[in-house]
Amino acid sequence: MNLFDYLRPASVSDAIAAWQPGAAYLGGGTNLVDLMKTGALQPGKVIDIARLPGLDRIESLPDGGTRIGALVKNSVLAGDPDFAAAFPMIAEALASGASGQLRNAATLGGNLMQRTRCVYFQDPHSACNRRESGNGCGALGGDTQNHAVLGWNDACIATNPSDLCVPLAALDAVVETQGPNGRRDIAFADFHRLPGDTPERETALEPGELILAVRLSSNAAASYQNSRYLKLRERTSFAFALVSAAAALQLKDGRITEARLAIGGVAAKPWRVPAAEALMLGQPPDTDLFRRAAAVALEDATPSGNNGYKIDLARRIAARSLALAAAGTPTRMPALPASVFGESAHV
Amino acid sequence: MSDILALAPRFGSNSGQSLTRRDGVAKVTGTATFAADNHPDGLLYAVYVPATIARGTVTHLDVAAAKAHPGVVEVITPENRPPLAGDPDSKPFMFAFRFEALQNNTVRYANQPIALVLAETFEAATEGARLLNPLYDAQQPRMGLDGDAPFTPESGGLGLPGTTVHGDIDAGHAASAQDIDVTYETPEQYHNAMETHAVVAQWNGDHVTLDIPSQAIVMQRGAFGYYFGIPPENVTIRSPYLGGGFGSKAIINGPQILAILAARMTGRPVKLMLSRDQMFGPSGHRGATRQRLRIGIDTDHRMTVLDHNSLATTSTFDTFVESAANASQGLYAAGALRSAHQGVRIDAGTPGPVRAPGEAPGSAALECAMDEMAYKAGIDPLEFRLKNYAETEPGTGKPYSSKALRDCYAQGAARFGWAGRPLAPRQMTDENGMLVGWGMGTALFAAPMFAAQARAVLRPDGTGLVETAASDMGQGAWTALAQIAADSLGLPMDRIEFRSGTSDLPDAGIAGGSAHTATAGGALHAAGTDAIRRLAELATGDPDSPLYGAGNAGVIARDGRLHARDDDTRSESFADIITRAGGAEVEGKGSASRTAEASAAHAMYSHGAVFAEVKVDPDLFQIRVTRLVGAFAAGRIINPKLTESQLMGGMIWGISFALHEEARFDQRTGRIMNADLAGYHIPVNADVSGLEVITVHEDDPHVNPLGIKGVGEIGITGTVGAIGNAIWHATGTRVRHFPIRIPDLLTGA
Numbered sequence A: 001m002n003l004f005d006y007l008r009p010a011s012v013s014d015a016i017a018a019w020q021p022g023a024a025y026l027g028g029g030t031n032l033v034d035l036m037k038t039g040a041l042q043p044g045k046v047i048d049i050a051r052l053p054g055l056d057r058i059e060s061l062p063d064g065g066t067r068i069g070a071l072v073k074n075s076v077l078a079g080d081p082d083f084a085a086a087f088p089m090i091a092e093a094l095a096s097g098a099s100g101q102l103r104n105a106a107t108l109g110g111n112l113m114q115r116t117r118c119v120y121f122q123d124p125h126s127a128c129n130r131r132e133s134g135n136g137c138g139a140l141g142g143d144t145q146n147h148a149v150l151g152w153n154d155a156c157i158a159t160n161p162s163d164l165c166v167p168l169a170a171l172d173a174v175v176e177t178q179g180p181n182g183r184r185d186i187a188f189a190d191f192h193r194l195p196g197d198t199p200e201r202e203t204a205l206e207p208g209e210l211i212l213a214v215r216l217s218s219n220a221a222a223s224y225q226n227s228r229y230l231k232l233r234e235r236t237s238f239a240f241a242l243v244s245a246a247a248a249l250q251l252k253d254g255r256i257t258e259a260r261l262a263i264g265g266v267a268a269k270p271w272r273v274p275a276a277e278a279l280m281l282g283q284p285p286d287t288d289l290f291r292r293a294a295a296v297a298l299e300d301a302t303p304s305g306n307n308g309y310k311i312d313l314a315r316r317i318a319a320r321s322l323a324l325a326a327a328g329t330p331t332r333m334p335a336l337p338a339s340v341f342g343e344s345a346h347v
Numbered sequence B: 001m002s003d004i005l006a007l008a009p010r011f012g013s014n015s016g017q018s019l020t021r022r023d024g025v026a027k028v029t030g031t032a033t034f035a036a037d038n039h040p041d042g043l044l045y046a047v048y049v050p051a052t053i054a055r056g057t058v059t060h061l062d063v064a065a066a067k068a069h070p071g072v073v074e075v076i077t078p079e080n081r082p083p084l085a086g087d088p089d090s091k092p093f094m095f096a097f098r099f100e101a102l103q104n105n106t107v108r109y110a111n112q113p114i115a116l117v118l119a120e121t122f123e124a125a126t127e128g129a130r131l132l133n134p135l136y137d138a139q140q141p142r143m144g145l146d147g148d149a150p151f152t153p154e155s156g157g158l159g160l161p162g163t164t165v166h167g168d169i170d171a172g173h174a175a176s177a178q179d180i181d182v183t184y185e186t187p188e189q190y191h192n193a194m195e196t197h198a199v200v201a202q203w204n205g206d207h208v209t210l211d212i213p214s215q216a217i218v219m220q221r222g223a224f225g226y227y228f229g230i231p232p233e234n235v236t237i238r239s240p241y242l243g244g245g246f247g248s249k250a251i252i253n254g255p256q257i258l259a260i261l262a263a264r265m266t267g268r269p270v271k272l273m274l275s276r277d278q279m280f281g282p283s284g285h286r287g288a289t290r291q292r293l294r295i296g297i298d299t300d301h302r303m304t305v306l307d308h309n310s311l312a313t314t315s316t317f318d319t320f321v322e323s324a325a326n327a328s329q330g331l332y333a334a335g336a337l338r339s340a341h342q343g344v345r346i347d348a349g350t351p352g353p354v355r356a357p358g359e360a361p362g363s364a365a366l367e368c369a370m371d372e373m374a375y376k377a378g379i380d381p382l383e384f385r386l387k388n389y390a391e392t393e394p395g396t397g398k399p400y401s402s403k404a405l406r407d408c409y410a411q412g413a414a415r416f417g418w419a420g421r422p423l424a425p426r427q428m429t430d431e432n433g434m435l436v437g438w439g440m441g442t443a444l445f446a447a448p449m450f451a452a453q454a455r456a457v458l459r460p461d462g463t464g465l466v467e468t469a470a471s472d473m474g475q476g477a478w479t480a481l482a483q484i485a486a487d488s489l490g491l492p493m494d495r496i497e498f499r500s501g502t503s504d505l506p507d508a509g510i511a512g513g514s515a516h517t518a519t520a521g522g523a524l525h526a527a528g529t530d531a532i533r534r535l536a537e538l539a540t541g542d543p544d545s546p547l548y549g550a551g552n553a554g555v556i557a558r559d560g561r562l563h564a565r566d567d568d569t570r571s572e573s574f575a576d577i578i579t580r581a582g583g584a585e586v587e588g589k590g591s592a593s594r595t596a597e598a599s600a601a602h603a604m605y606s607h608g609a610v611f612a613e614v615k616v617d618p619d620l621f622q623i624r625v626t627r628l629v630g631a632f633a634a635g636r637i638i639n640p641k642l643t644e645s646q647l648m649g650g651m652i653w654g655i656s657f658a659l660h661e662e663a664r665f666d667q668r669t670g671r672i673m674n675a676d677l678a679g680y681h682i683p684v685n686a687d688v689s690g691l692e693v694i695t696v697h698e699d700d701p702h703v704n705p706l707g708i709k710g711v712g713e714i715g716i717t718g719t720v721g722a723i724g725n726a727i728w729h730a731t732g733t734r735v736r737h738f739p740i741r742i743p744d745l746l747t748g749a
């Protein structure tokens, strides 16, 4: 690994002031350090933010919302009983990710910012437009089993790998940031970007901008009784999703009054389709309805390589997660979170 | 287990006991020193530069940039690489495979070493390696089973399986009333022992000391000596602990040779440890196979023919063809039997022995094909196997030295609850609506023996010392062998010192072929027996001993004393006998191997039966093995706990083979794109739910004097097929390649 400067600033403003092009913020390091070891990323300066004060709290806001500091560890958030009660599918998504050791180290901000698992991105000897704009896409025409079926173009076919981000997208979270130009809020739908003409820009963050927290509204918690995150993977645990889905419903008098559906593993961002959600409004929950909603959600999907299987699979998991949400949130975290082999994974 | 305990007194009280691994505490507390834990003064760190193309030549290396990096001491490339006494492209002895040690600038596969960087720190060496920034003249690599025209390997030796035919194949086909003709594929797999390859090399004149994990501690002295032009006795190998080997640590690889060469070149100790991704290249792997199986049966469901052809990938510059089709020898009583092998040369590293070489992929295909045949014939898969149970070795007609396979089938089936399994697939679901399937497979592994020597010493204080250069790879050799040694001396475990793991001890043979306990244990037993014989001579010839005149055969050793066989009250302690005789240590020597006559007289195998239950989501097709029961008969069990762990480990490897393991090559570049443990999946705990091992009692008077067969590899065989069959039984989809994954079942939906 290359030589780099290591800094541990005392405050958020010091951290931002220390930032310069080529620098990287270090959270738990579970993603950044791996990529530095392969040589995919070679920051000249590593700014360790893991001990910045005040960013490790889970707070209830006066308006009924919840605010989670960027340095809250994945395992701490998943294990917080009040948080898990209000946002069960976020807790389940977190608990289904990586391994116990990694979740103990990984931070909220780092999880949002984790890079794609595209192996050509991770490998400095392959061409990659994300690592370096204009370099070409090494994945295109290669081993693309894990790549995108939605929102991709020839510049980049990578997916966002985060489990956490799927329910955050479904629940319209807001990302609070601070950068050289001050503080701002970013709607989750705008946070991750599709490749477009600038595949190297994965998120809406400006250079040097730091995530401070993620906010969830009181309405996001209103579906707590009918929400579910489900993840398909090749191992029972410790594997990224092939595809996943977060579904949250509000039901009144046997009819759906609010429907939220986000699909993971299919695009550079968690995939949400307003038309698929709208289709369910006012309807009684029903398997056939959920299948139709899932079909609409995947309407625009096309394989970017040998990954056509994902389209069918994503449809199926979207429908299943909606059905499970309608059946009711499990009363406790399943022993195998988000797994089809966990308890309450069937309807 | 009660049977085993009943046997134990024959050799004393140590064998047959479930002693805990003697290295366990050292390993879990971090005090065990693995090769790379050694840091001699003046140590230099070596990092090799892996080729990022699979075929072509290196045209440029930025040596100046690497050398300019702070801490970098030397860069070795084909330009300045000092000569080796032995040619890396020669094949001077058994187990010698060609390797890359910077003999030229040709690239034969991705990840082969193309330079070595030496630095004062590991970090500096790593960065120096990156800065070399190689340029290549790259050619299109040949990849996969269709990468080139198949060839038939010359038979004889490791990795050179021939064609074996028993009976008239055409007549067997013609006589069949029903048949199947199916083709199965298995992928390239890499050993990935927890401890990656490592070496710390220190020269002293023309003597070199190597801290290196080795599965062949004494044998490798000669091999290293050959390449460096020094006699074997000038090579000291220290290998007290190995973090797994799986076959890869019996064979020399290029990076190790380069590190040793670098130590001689710089006059400083050098350490090299491969990174995880570098394990996918220069240190062997299991080649991919494509296996065609044709089975014919008569109207009574007896096999008229078993015709097994295997094509396997090997490298362009050396030959190791996975002997997969040989899995069909020795098991089922087919009227005609053929195992044939072909290879295909591609731009990958040379394969090598990987745990259950040949047997693992061969058994996977065979046991699935057997299942397909049984279903077509409309009979239960277990019944089909019993119908074709071989009472003598098929083809050769040799009697088995022992074969408790019927008991394995019976005990395994009973424990699993096999009876009542519906023949047709997709008949069973659980309370959640998951598809449930049951499958089975027969496990088989040859019980070979290599050659070993050992030394046993009785000391004047009545304690013993036993020595043999065995390898403990985590399988527990250190413990099981000490149990055998203690018994041979009639001493409790805590009164013997067991020395092992260095090359200045007697040769324990290679730790492979599931033969280490039998081979090294046999030598230890012989050495101990020899020491006791000499001690008995002293006692029975000494008028002052209560044993005077008892005759050599008239005494037995027990708990540190010799007793007259016919009168237990006549006895004397080892210490007293030795002290009175002048206090000189009593030394015994022993060796073990199998004679050609013994090999010719009997067919020798461990056997087993594996039963698997899987559950599959009917809509999403995620697969989980929910139960695995394996019943194995492997001769005498020295340590039931270790044996069970070995068998469990094998069965978990079977899950891995069936559902997870696969190196994924980019066909354009020839590079493996999942060369780390995040991408190269092996099972995690959650993938292993109900795992049960039964050891079936088996006395074997022929296999070797101790009656020991092996348990290191057999657990994989049978298991892979059982899981594949269970998946079919759950879903009705027959997937004819491994690993079986969600998309495979989705396509079948």
Ligand SMILES: Cc1cc2nc3c(=O)[nH]c(=O)nc-3n(C[C@H](O)[C@H](O)[C@H](O)COP(=O)(O)OP(=O)(O)OC[C@H]3O[C@@H](n4cnc5c(N)ncnc54)[C@H](O)[C@@H]3O)c2cc1C
Binding pocket: A024, A025, A026, A027, A028, A029, A030, A031, A032, A033, A034, A049, A070, A074, A096, A097, A098, A099, A102, A105, A106, A107, A108, A109, A110, A111, A112, A113, A114, A115, A161, A162, A163, A164, A209, A210, A211, A212, A238, A239, A240, A241, B678
């Ligand atoms: C083997 C393995 C398996 C895994 N499996 C899963 C899985 O199944 N599901 C899943 O979702 N994830 C999985 N992960 C990924 C894991 O969730 C991420 O590595 C982790 O969340 C990253 O958090 P971190 O704090 O360690 O980030 P770091 O590694 O410290 O940082 C990651 C990136 O975020 C940036 N960053 C960090 N904090 C901030 C901030 N506050 N503001 C702005 N930028 C910031 C860093 O600069 C860096 O670019 C796995 C990881 C590994 C290694």
Ligand code: SF4
Binding pocket: A116, A118, A119, A120, A121, A127, A128, A129, A130, A131, A136, A137, A138, A139, A140, A155, A156, A157, A158, A199
């Ligand atoms: S898919 Fe995207 S991340 Fe992967 S190689 Fe192509 S450009 Fe890079």
